Amino acid sequence: MQSYDLVIIGGGPAGLAAAVSARDNGIESILIIERDHELGGILNQCIHNGFGLHTFKEELTGPEYAQRFIDQVKERNIEYKLNTMVMDISDKKVVTAMNRTDGMFEIQAKAVILAMGCRERSRGALNIPGYRPAGIFSAGTAQRLVNIEGYMPGKKVVILGSGDIGLIMARRMTLEGAEVKVVAELMPYSGGLKRNIVQCLDDFGIPLKLSHTVVDIEGKERVEGITIAEVGPDMKPIPGTEEHYECDTLLLSCGLLPENELSKTAGVSLSPITSGPVVNDSLETSVEGIFACGNVLHVHDLVDFVSEEAKNAGINAAKYIKEGKKVAEKEIKINPTGGVRYTVPVSIRPKEMDDSVTVRFRVGQVFKNSYVAMYYGDTQVLKRKKQIMAPGEMEQVIIKKEELNNYPDISEITVKIEAE
Amino acid sequence: MEEKHLTCIGCPMGCQLTVTMENGEVKEVTGNTCKRGDVYARKEVTDPTRIVTSSVKVNGGKIPMVSVKTKNDIPKGMIFEICKALTDVEVNAPVNIGDVVVPNVCGTGVDVIATKSIPAA
Numbered sequence: 001m002q003s004y005d006l007v008i009i010g011g012g013p014a015g016l017a018a019a020v021s022a023r024d025n026g027i028e029s030i031l032i033i034e035r036d037h038e039l040g041g042i043l044n045q046c047i048h049n050g051f052g053l054h055t056f057k058e059e060l061t062g063p064e065y066a067q068r069f070i071d072q073v074k075e076r077n078i079e080y081k082l083n084t085m086v087m088d089i090s091d092k093k094v095v096t097a098m099n100r101t102d103g104m105f106e107i108q109a110k111a112v113i114l115a116m117g118c119r120e121r122s123r124g125a126l127n128i129p130g131y132r133p134a135g136i137f138s139a140g141t142a143q144r145l146v147n148i149e150g151y152m153p154g155k156k157v158v159i160l161g162s163g164d165i166g167l168i169m170a171r172r173m174t175l176e177g178a179e180v181k182v183v184a185e186l187m188p189y190s191g192g193l194k195r196n197i198v199q200c201l202d203d204f205g206i207p208l209k210l211s212h213t214v215v216d217i218e219g220k221e222r223v224e225g226i227t228i229a230e231v232g233p234d235m236k237p238i239p240g241t242e243e244h245y246e247c248d249t250l251l252l253s254c255g256l257l258p259e260n261e262l263s264k265t266a267g268v269s270l271s272p273i274t275s276g277p278v279v280n281d282s283l284e285t286s287v288e289g290i291f292a293c294g295n296v297l298h299v300h301d302l303v304d305f306v307s308e309e310a311k312n313a314g315i316n317a318a319k320y321i322k323e324g325k326k327v328a329e330k331e332i333k334i335n336p337t338g339g340v341r342y343t344v345p346v347s348i349r350p351k352e353m354d355d356s357v358t359v360r361f362r363v364g365q366v367f368k369n370s371y372v373a374m375y376y377g378d379t380q381v382l383k384r385k386k387q388i389m390a391p392g393e394m395e396q397v398i399i400k401k402e403e404l405n406n407y408p409d410i411s412e413i414t415v416k417i418e419a420e
Numbered sequence: 421m422e423e424k425h426l427t428c429i430g431c432p433m434g435c436q437l438t439v440t441m442e443n444g445e446v447k448e449v450t451g452n453t454c455k456r457g458d459v460y461a462r463k464e465v466t467d468p469t470r471i472v473t474s475s476v477k478v479n480g481g482k483i484p485m486v487s488v489k490t491k492n493d494i495p496k497g498m499i500f501e502i503c504k505a506l507t508d509v510e511v512n513a514p515v516n517i518g519d520v521v522v523p524n525v526c527g528t529g530v531d532v533i534a535t536k537s538i539p540a541a
Contacts, residue, residue: 037482044536047473047474047475047487047488047489047535048473049471049473049489059471060535061473061487061489061535062487063487063517063535063536064517064535064536067517067536067537146475147475147485147487148475148483148484148485149483149484149485150475150477150484150485175472175474175499175500175503176503193432194427194428194429194430194431194432194433194434195429197427197434198427198429198434199429199470202427203496387431387433387453388431388432388433389432390432392432393432
């Protein structure tokens with residue numbers, strides 16, 4: 001059996017940044033495994049600009065952002081295997097993978113970084129009634145068809161869901177000559193960035209209907225029309241509010257789900273809220289030596305934060321490979337409450353943690369003129385005013401080791417949203 | 421006096437901005453909560469610009485399309501014209517990131533460049 005110190009599953013932005021940082025922290029033997037025919041992951045099809053403002057202080061397109069990290073991987077001669085699918089990861093960190101040249105093979109790793117990303121919620125998961133004609137695509141599939149393969153999925157388009165990929169595709173399809181009739185969003189707010197709503201919908205006069213959903217899909221061979229209706233506070237369609245649109249295509253942009261089938265084979269515990277692994281401050285999962293970063297851990301809003309998180313995963317995996325597992329003296333739970341849906345990480349080891357740890361979270365609804373508050377035990381240590389917080393954007397608080405160690409007896413850290 | 425209405429893109433607040441114009445000059449911006457709204461509104465009503473991104477066909481490449489962008493901002497009013505001009509453009513592999521795909525697109529003085537390298541098949 002082949003062996004590597006570190007095997008990274010996935011060659012997208014998370015896997016690339018993790019590999020670079022592990023190498024820079026002294027790990028020579030690294031293998032990235034990627035199932036596509038090139039590195040870069042989903043960034044390859046995100047040809048619009050707006051990436052990298054935090055990381056590179058300039059606005060790049062997705063492929064350009066990916067290339068910066070691909071170059072760093074190549075400069076460091078980090079090994080990678082393309083067109084290779086990982087089938088299984090054992091709790092002993094044996095990775096089983098296959099491709100057309102090597103067949104099926106096993107690799108023993110000292111540490112594994114999970115960086116598989118996420119996938120789109122499909123029609124099957126949405127329970128939309130109606131026939132199953134051609135012409136129904138996830139927004140990401142349409143993006144790949146238009147931007148990489150050079151096909152237009154349709155001419156008259158209705159979009160369900162106002163996630164960023166749906167908004168970006170509303171503009172892209174319009175610029176390629178399609179007529180985008182409406183974007184319907186189930187929630188009373190959009191999950192997309194304000195910038196995308198203005199520059200992808202408003203700029204082109206595409207209406208966004210909040211609190212609306214698809215109630216019927218017509219057409220047997222190909223989509224011929226879509227009926228949408230307003231929903232009430234119970235999320236159920238309100239009779240009499242139906243509107244019909246003649247169209248040949250329905251795009252779905254209804255949320256992203258971390259892709260954790262492999263994590264499960266290794267026995268990694270998953271959070272029911274993020275659907276990603278439960279990790280401590282070192283981004284280590286419940287299985288020793290298996291770390292996670294990027295959208296497989298929790299869905300991010302900006303790739304810059306993925307790169308930052310992945311860098312930390314690389315540093316911590318390198319530390320584990322060099323020093324072995326140190327049993328934490330104490331682990332303090334982070335309790336998300338009062339509008340905070342979850343935190344990543346879910347716990348902090350006050351003795352072993354880095355000098356500062358970024359705790360990322362999302363809120364469950366729109367909050368205006370509210371405060372992000374953090375408590376060490378019962379003591380409030382942070383109260384930061386935010387004019388607005390929305391579920392579509394990630395928030396963060398920073399825990400400083402020096403400060404935390406002034407509270408040696410606490411058993412819990414609380415992060416919550418407060419009105420005053 | 422003329423009024424223009426905009427949604428600020430600075431943050432998720434999405435402040436509804438009202439810009440008062442006189443003889444093509446901005447007199448006042450209201451509705452903004454912070455400085456970013458003021459800056460955005462003044463630029464957006466006097467000189468709105470965008471980066472245009474698209475993809476064009478590659479002959480003999482490892483993948484059939486290469487992503488491209490305008491190297492700098494172009495006037496917002498020219499987005500459709502530029503996209504149309506890119507519809508029938510074809511390039512031959514190999515393409516390198518940064519290669520000029522269309523020089524001085526639609527007379528804007530701005531080049532359209534490749535944002536990805538495509539090796540020959």
